[in-house]
Amino acid sequence: MKIAFQKMINLLSAPLDPKRFCGCVLTVVVSCLIGVAAFNWIINPYGQYCSDLLQPIVQDSRSEKVDLFERLASPPQGLILGSSRAMKFEPEYLQSRTGKTFFNFAVNHGRPEDFLAIVRYYRQGTKGFPKILIVGVDVASLTDAVPNDARLSAEPRLYSLAKDTSSWNDAFDQFSQLFSYQQLTSSIASIRNLILSKKSSVTEQFFSDDGVIQYVNRQSQMNAGTYDFESALDFNQDEFLLVFSQLNKISQRRLAYLRETVELCRENECQVYLFTTVSHPRLRESLASKTKFAQVEAQAIKAIRELANNAGAIYEDFGTVDQFDGDPNCFVDGIHPLEPNTRRMIDRLIPQSMVGKYAIQ
Amino acid sequence: MLFNSYIFILVFLPIILSAWWLLAQWPQIRLGFLVTSSYLFYGWWQWEFTLLLLTSTLIDYYVGLGIHATSSKRNKALWLSVSLMSNLGMLGYFKYCGFFAQSINGLLDAVRLGTPINVPEIILPVGISFYTFQTLTYSIDLYRGEVKPAKSLMHFAAYVSMFPQLIAGPIVRYSDVETQMQELGTRPNWTAISRGIWFFVVGMCQKILIADTVANLAGPLLAEPEQLQLVTGWSALLAYSMQLYFDFSGYSNMAIGLGLMIGFSFPQNFDSPYKATSIQSFWRRWHMTLSSFLRDYLYFPLGGNRYGKLFSYRNLLIVMLLGGFWHGAGWTFILWGLMHGCLLVLNGLFRDFVKTPIPKTIGMALTFFFVMMGWLLFRSTDLQMAGHWYAAVFFGRGLEEDFGWSVVKSTGFMVTIASLIFCWLSPNTWNFQPRLSLGTALVLSALLVVCILRFDAESPFLYFQF
Numbered sequence: 001m002k003i004a005f006q007k008m009i010n011l012l013s014a015p016l017d018p019k020r021f022c023g024c025v026l027t028v029v030v031s032c033l034i035g036v037a038a039f040n041w042i043i044n045p046y047g048q049y050c051s052d053l054l055q056p057i058v059q060d061s062r063s064e065k066v067d068l069f070e071r072l073a074s075p076p077q078g079l080i081l082g083s084s085r086a087m088k089f090e091p092e093y094l095q096s097r098t099g100k101t102f103f104n105f106a107v108n109h110g111r112p113e114d115f116l117a118i119v120r121y122y123r124q125g126t127k128g129f130p131k132i133l134i135v136g137v138d139v140a141s142l143t144d145a146v147p148n149d150a151r152l153s154a155e156p157r158l159y160s161l162a163k164d165t166s167s168w169n170d171a172f173d174q175f176s177q178l179f180s181y182q183q184l185t186s187s188i189a190s191i192r193n194l195i196l197s198k199k200s201s202v203t204e205q206f207f208s209d210d211g212v213i214q215y216v217n218r219q220s221q222m223n224a225g226t227y228d229f230e231s232a233l234d235f236n237q238d239e240f241l242l243v244f245s246q247l248n249k250i251s252q253r254r255l256a257y258l259r260e261t262v263e264l265c266r267e268n269e270c271q272v273y274l275f276t277t278v279s280h281p282r283l284r285e286s287l288a289s290k291t292k293f294a295q296v297e298a299q300a301i302k303a304i305r306e307l308a309n310n311a312g313a314i315y316e317d318f319g320t321v322d323q324f325d326g327d328p329n330c331f332v333d334g335i336h337p338l339e340p341n342t343r344r345m346i347d348r349l350i351p352q353s354m355v356g357k358y359a360i361q
Numbered sequence: 362m363l364f365n366s367y368i369f370i371l372v373f374l375p376i377i378l379s380a381w382w383l384l385a386q387w388p389q390i391r392l393g394f395l396v397t398s399s400y401l402f403y404g405w406w407q408w409e410f411t412l413l414l415l416t417s418t419l420i421d422y423y424v425g426l427g428i429h430a431t432s433s434k435r436n437k438a439l440w441l442s443v444s445l446m447s448n449l450g451m452l453g454y455f456k457y458c459g460f461f462a463q464s465i466n467g468l469l470d471a472v473r474l475g476t477p478i479n480v481p482e483i484i485l486p487v488g489i490s491f492y493t494f495q496t497l498t499y500s501i502d503l504y505r506g507e508v509k510p511a512k513s514l515m516h517f518a519a520y521v522s523m524f525p526q527l528i529a530g531p532i533v534r535y536s537d538v539e540t541q542m543q544e545l546g547t548r549p550n551w552t553a554i555s556r557g558i559w560f561f562v563v564g565m566c567q568k569i570l571i572a573d574t575v576a577n578l579a580g581p582l583l584a585e586p587e588q589l590q591l592v593t594g595w596s597a598l599l600a601y602s603m604q605l606y607f608d609f610s611g612y613s614n615m616a617i618g619l620g621l622m623i624g625f626s627f628p629q630n631f632d633s634p635y636k637a638t639s640i641q642s643f644w645r646r647w648h649m650t651l652s653s654f655l656r657d658y659l660y661f662p663l664g665g666n667r668y669g670k671l672f673s674y675r676n677l678l679i680v681m682l683l684g685g686f687w688h689g690a691g692w693t694f695i696l697w698g699l700m701h702g703c704l705l706v707l708n709g710l711f712r713d714f715v716k717t718p719i720p721k722t723i724g725m726a727l728t729f730f731f732v733m734m735g736w737l738l739f740r741s742t743d744l745q746m747a748g749h750w751y752a753a754v755f756f757g758r759g760l761e762e763d764f765g766w767s768v769v770k771s772t773g774f775m776v777t778i779a780s781l782i783f784c785w786l787s788p789n790t791w792n793f794q795p796r797l798s799l800g801t802a803l804v805l806s807a808l809l810v811v812c813i814l815r816f817d818a819e820s821p822f823l824y825f826q827f
Contacts, residue, residue, distance in 0.1 A: 011799060012798060012799050012800035012803070013796075013798050013799075013800055014798060014799065015796065015797060015798055016797050016798055016799060016802065017551070017797070018551035018552045018554065018555040018797060019551040021551075021555045021558075021797040021798075021801070021802050022551055022554050022555050022558060024799060024802040024803075024806075025558055025802045025805055025806050025809075028802065028803060028806035028807075028810075029806045029809055029810055029813075032806065032807075032810040033810065033813065036810075036814065172367075172368065176367035176368070176371065176816075177817070179367060179371070179813060179814060179816070180814060180816070180817035181814040181815050181817055182817050183817075184814060290584055
């Protein structure tokens with residue numbers, strides 16, 4: 001043992017000529033990086049790549065929603081699109097107001113390219129168009145600060161309809177994430193979960209058949225009054241401060257996808273409702289004081305309003321709770337409203353006068 | 362493009378290094394390739410600004426030819442004034458226009474005349490302060506007859522745009538690379554490349570493992586300066602002092618390392634500045650290429666110390682004031698420069714009138730204290746923030762309820778203290794000659810891989826904003 005150790009020390013300390021030294025550094029670095037990338041690709045902790053050996057540690061909402069949609073007995077007459085911030089919009093409540101069936105197709109980090117892919121997917125699957133489209137647009141999703149969500153490219157049923165929306169940058173971003181520390185730690189966490197047979201966070205929340213998200217633990221904690229809202233809010237603050245600290249303008253590319261989605265629907269007699277998603281007043285305050293959030297939000301509102309006017313869509317800005325008589329106490333965290341708030345948004349978006357219109361049809 | 366980005370390390374650098382050595386037999390093509398890739402590197406951020414780089418290059422190249430062609434002193438001065446006006450004009454427009462408009466508005470508003478000037482929102486092209494200075498040194502050196510004109514436009518464009526040092530220095534003079542560019546090696550110099558790897562990995566670790574970690578402490582604390590108290594104020598100050606040093610020194614080391622990998626030797630930019638035992642010594646060790654620029658192109662032309670002590674002190678004040686202003690268009694930078702000018706004058710007075718030398722340790726502690734006081738101004742976005750922060754560090758806002766324990770126990774604080782001790786005790790990167798062995802190769806490779814894994818948290822270098 002001692003001799004082997006001594007041999008190893010001698011080997012490590014033996015002088016190398018500069019050329020061999022450089023070759024050695026290059027070989028080790030390249031080998032390590034390939035190893036890390038291969039490991040992350042195989043484990044695929046975020047469901048970004050085609051490997052499906054282990055269950056992703058985050059919710060793969062695109063695939064789940066496509067599966068749910070395909071299981072529906074008949075195509076819904078209306079769709080709800082957006083990010084996780086629109087996942088609490090209830091089809092049942094919308095049906096009670098409009099008389100039409102709905103499906104909540106909001107996906108995690110839903111961006112305009114996702115909306116376009118989903119509408120095309122609906123057309124492809126049903127050979128028709130929905131009658132009503134409700135789209136919740138996050139201000140951040142209209143900027144270039146957030147890349148295409150790699151989970152879109154990992155879902156072939158949507159990605160095949162969205163290929164023209166992904167750029168070289170997105171593809172490289174997805175590739176480079178194979179080398180990231182965050183992905184590596186998540187892959188290790190995935191393996192640990194497998195070894196310890198621990199349930200991943202995916203089981204903490206699930207989608208009901210109509211696509212609405214259900215929070216298992218959080219809901220029971222809220223009912224028991226033990227839910228730690230402050231920590232959830234802090235988490236959003238850190239995340240959004242980072243996002244908004246890097247941007248100062250909206251993305252024309254993403255705005256074009258949104259326009260294409262709206263125009264495609266309008267050409268096929270689908271009424272489109274657009275709204276900007278809500279943030280908790282304290283998160284808004286923090287973002288406004290430390291970033292250019294207010295400036296970017298104003299640009300986004302102006303652009304969506306123009307787009308809605310030109311394409312014959314209806315637009316409401318729900319950025320603050322005041323705009324729909326919302327309740328600041330009805331949030332899961334800084335960005336996810338609960339049912340009482342989403343219902344008020346629906347009431348504002350489709351007022352009583354419009355209810356009659358849909359009921360007659 | 363950032364050195365600490367995936368696109369640089371996985372795509373740009375491997376292509377550049379391979380092509381650079383593969384094209385070794387064709388020097389002109391090789392230089393053309395270096396220029397093209399450097400423009401790509403620069404334009405990755407915003408391609409429109411490459412036109413600015415090109416303009417500055419073309420003007421100074423032809424000004425250089427003009428200066429060299431004429432023997433008349435007056436005509437040389439005329440040519441030089443073209444270079445001065447274009448470079449300083451460009452810098453003035455992009456960097457200082459908004460500041461002057463804001464200051465005039467502030468002044469008029471104070472005497473109730475409103476704010477009549479529309480403050481322009483001009484994006485500052487990254488690295489403009491550095492490359493305009495570089496092109497200026499070329500024209501001035503030619504005017505002084507200290508260098509010969511560049512062999513060709515390609516040689517000059519390669520000198521100005523060379524990607525390792527383009528954005529944040531070291532400020533390289535044409536005389537530093539003139540010979541190197543004409544005698545480019547046709548075969549890789551593995552000794553220089555291995556030294557380059559050493560510099561690059563050290564610089565990367567300085568940036569990713571130290572500067573970015575302590576930034577996690579300083580950033581959130583300084584986001585709310587009005588909340589700072591004694592421990593948080595000092596923690597933020599110490600952390601920022603470490604962040605700035607390791608960030609900038611890290612960039613310089615990476616630039617030097619990359620330079621060595623393609624066969625160029627750039628001047629040293631940092632010589633363990635926090636070990637300085639006086640302010641004068643600090644400026645000989647911090648951003649050395651800027652200090653020597655200010656000395657050779659500003660302090661000496663102003664008269665240096667040729668006309669007695671009083672004039673030399675006046676010159677020091679002017680040079681440091683302008684040096685501060687070069688760093689940023691804001692009153693805090695001007696005050697920071699002025700403060701260092703005053704400290705240099707006091708340093709001079711002390712040296713002249715008090716003959717007893719200060720013990721080294723006390724000198725080092727005092728210097729570090731005053732440097733930190735300066736960094737406080739340097740980091741503050743406005744005078745109000747500086748006021749809050751000074752009040753906090755000098756007991757004006759009391760002690761935290763938990764005696765600052767929540768900050769002191771954080772990783773950022775531990776790394777700050779460890780890096781401070783490291784700064785004082787470790788040898789400078791330039792003086793350390795690593796033994797080329799398998800062990801060293803494995804350690805450097807492991808450190809580089811760890812750094813690459815951390816590229817997911819993108820963090821630009823602090824000096825890019827200057």
